[in-house]
Amino acid sequence: MSETTAAEAAVAEAVEEDSSALWRGDTGTLQETTRRVLLELLKGPYVSGAQNPGLWAALVADQETIRSRLHDLFLDLVLDPYDEFAFTRKVETHDLQVPSALRAERLTFLDTAMLLVLRQFLLAAPGEERVIIGQDEVYEQLSVYRDGDESTFLRNLNGSWGRMINRLRVLHSAGEDRFQISPMVRFLIDEDRVRELTAVYRRIAGTDGTEYTHDTDDTEYTDGQETDA
Numbered sequence: 001m002s003e004t005t006a007a008e009a010a011v012a013e014a015v016e017e018d019s020s021a022l023w024r025g026d027t028g029t030l031q032e033t034t035r036r037v038l039l040e041l042l043k044g045p046y047v048s049g050a051q052n053p054g055l056w057a058a059l060v061a062d063q064e065t066i067r068s069r070l071h072d073l074f075l076d077l078v079l080d081p082y083d084e085f086a087f088t089r090k091v092e093t094h095d096l097q098v099p100s101a102l103r104a105e106r107l108t109f110l111d112t113a114m115l116l117v118l119r120q121f122l123l124a125a126p127g128e129e130r131v132i133i134g135q136d137e138v139y140e141q142l143s144v145y146r147d148g149d150e151s152t153f154l155r156n157l158n159g160s161w162g163r164m165i166n167r168l169r170v171l172h173s174a175g176e177d178r179f180q181i182s183p184m185v186r187f188l189i190d191e192d193r194v195r196e197l198t199a200v201y202r203r204i205a206g207t208d209g210t211e212y213t214h215d216t217d218d219t220e221y222t223d224g225q226e227t228d229a
Contacts, residue, residue, distance in 0.1 A: 033058035049084025
């Protein structure tokens with residue numbers, strides 16, 4: 001090997017050692033843990049310090065870089081340092097019309113009602129580090145919405161309960177058929193929409209003295225944001 005070739009090889013090796021490349025031909029510039037955090041944020045619905053302290057530490061350490069990368073996709077980073085969770089949402093700007101990079105999932109009537117009930121349980125315990133509830137407590141609150149046979153209603157309730165655990169990840173097992181409500185519930189529906197939905201659901205339940213019929217689907221959830229269907 002010539003002296004020039006050896007020198008070039010040494011330079012190339014030094015560059016490779018100093019780069020953040022994770023595989024041959026990798027042109028990315030982020031460290032591995034930062035990439036993993038970014039990917040989890042994009043997959044949604046959120047990153048939790050309680051569930052994944054390693055990813056949370058990486059997020060806190062490199063949040064400005066992650067925020068910048070998300071801005072490249074017209075997304076903003078929402079981070080709650082107290083409850084230790086973070087999620088993405090579409091940037092809010094009046095300067096230009098931006099596309100949405102978030103995946104939308106339609107929620108059923110009972111899905112939305114269950115979210116409102118979980119939110120009420122959470123807000124009824126201010127200052128509590130953990131809010132623990134049982135499935136029966138939630139189902140009892142939702143029993144006013146039964147408008148068909150009991151077995152069908154229970155099947156629909158179980159479907160909504162499963163989505164709270166597996167898709168939205170706002171319920172986490174706390175043992176003995178008890179579940180902890182994620183503080184993330186507070187961010188799934190904004191305050192104005194909560195007031196609007198609460199009024200509608202009271203009419204449906206007949207608690208305001210009026211009659212009301214409802215469709216199966218009424219809302220759409222988009223990675224931390226809830227919008228009209």
